[in-house]
Amino acid sequence: MFISGLGTAVPAQRYSKAECWSAFQASDWFARLGPRAHLVTNAVLTRDNGIEARYLALESLDEVFQIDPDTLHKRFMENAPLLARNAAVKALDQARLAPRQIDALVVSTCTGYLCPGLSGYVAERLDLRSNVQAFDLVGQGCAAALPNFNLSHALLASGQCRHVLSVCVEVCSAAMYLDDDPGVLISACLFGDGAGAAVLSHVSQEFARRIEWLDNESLLNPAQRNALKFESRQGMLRNVLTRQVPHLAADHAHQILDTVMRRAGRDAADIKAWIVHAGGRDVLLAIEKKFGLDPHDLRYSARILHDYGNLSSAFVYFVLQAALADQAHAGAWWLSSFGAGFSCHGALLAVE
Template identity: 45%
Template sequence: MFLQSIGLAVPARSFAQADVLQTLEKDPTFAGLTEKSRILLRKVLSGKNGIERRHLALDEVHEAFVFQPDAMMARFRRHAPELAGQAARQALTRARISPENIDALLVTTCTGYLCPGLSSYVAEILGLPASASLLDLVGQGCGAALPALDQAAALLDSGRARRILVACVEICSAASFLDDDPGVLISACLFGDGAAAALLGTAPPTSGPSVRFAGSSRHSAPEHREHLRFDHRQGLLRNLLSVEVPSLSARHARTVFDRACAAHGRRADELSGWIWHAGGREVLRALRREFGLTEKDTEPSSSVLRHHGNMSSPSCLFALDHALRNGVPDGIWWLASFGAGFSSYGTFLEVRR
């Protein structure tokens, strides 16, 4: 399977962390938290946590603190199809492929639910053929891009499709919550909105870089599910995030990487690029320690985190796009994602420009 192109989309408005804090401090929700919680929010939003700005599907930042189920659902219903469609259309434009030549569309999300699924709306926006296969992967969390790519590879290998779009979209501002749980508070400071789409095919593109998917692996650890998952409270999604997430992310990423190396005859010293899900500053630090990497090695992910926050499933495709455009050397790369489950995924890429 070859990558033909990547398309990206974010909401028009972005908000500095300091602006979010300033608005939050004036909101009644803030006053309802404990003093310990208020101190934590001030520390995270005003400190150096690796995030400068986040794009959010809001007209004004105060809307982020209106925790009403109908308003949250309306935000997802409006912006998720729109952003996914924008990212997918950009991928098609970059590859110079028309919508009628797409055989299948896979859409991932965990921040909202529609029936029919998002794929129905995105296919309509793009004008895909009525015969195209439409698939929705819902609830895979931050790691969803990689299992979606695995499913695309299976469709291509089976001969049932020649060109496939994978779109990952999250409206995290439609899945936010505030209470005195530290993990919930950190989540409110961490996540942003965005979408990324990958156009995939059985042959390399006629122009631009050649990126071949060259062997994947995965690991599921349900015994660690409670460390990272969505809960439901007052009709809203509430993200549970424990302090163990950075170490668990690194540990399971190592398991996946070692398994992939054994299966595909690779070694770490062969790699010229490391592309990680931008899960957070502490997650990237834990990955650097586990794999003996430098800050330069994780710069594609750090850059995404700095400018967008953690966008959940689109993040690793944003990082891959950054790496392809910003001088990461050709050769063998490792693309990895992880998230709720606890789940972890990775794939080797053969990159030639």
């Protein structure tokens, strides 16, 4: 499998941490939450935590405090197909393919639910063929990009498809929830909206660089599912985010790296570029320590986190795009994501 094209998209509106803090202070929610909530939110939004701003599908920050099921569903319905379509168009243009050359579409999201699935809306907006194979993957959280790629790989390997369009789209502002729990508050301050798309092909296309998917591995640990998940309350998604996440992410990601490197007869020192889901700055620091890396090794993940916040499943598309734009050295690249489950995934890429 080869990556033939890559595209990303975000909403038009970008909000800084300072703007978010001011909006929170002026909202009705400020009085509804207790002093501890004020301290937690102030710490996240006014101190250096590796994030400067986020793109949110909101005309103004006042809208973020309208938290009810109908408003949140409408926000997802209006923005998820649009963001997915915009990212996909860029990926198709880069691959020099027409929409009707796509044989399968795999769409991942965890921030909203549609039936029929989001894939139908994306296929309609792109004018894909009526016989396109369409798949919706839900509930995989921030980890979803690699399972998405893995299904695409299977479709290509089966001989049924020549080109598969992979899309991850998250409208995190459509999964907003506030209460006095520190994990909930931190989550509300970390996540941004965005979409990533990749055209995946059976043979190498005329892309800027030749990117081949060589091997991959996954690790699912249901015993730790309560460390990071969505739960439903009052008809809305409430994010559960615990202190265990950085350690779990680093430990699971390291196990997967070791497994794939042993199979490939390689060493982590061979990796030329690290394409890693950040989660947050504490996660990056934990990965850096566990893997014995230098901050420079994770610079692309840190840059995307700083500029966009945590984009959930779409994040690694942005990191891969940043590494390509920077002309990162050819050779072995490592792609990794983790998320709800607790699940973690990794893939070895060969980039020329």
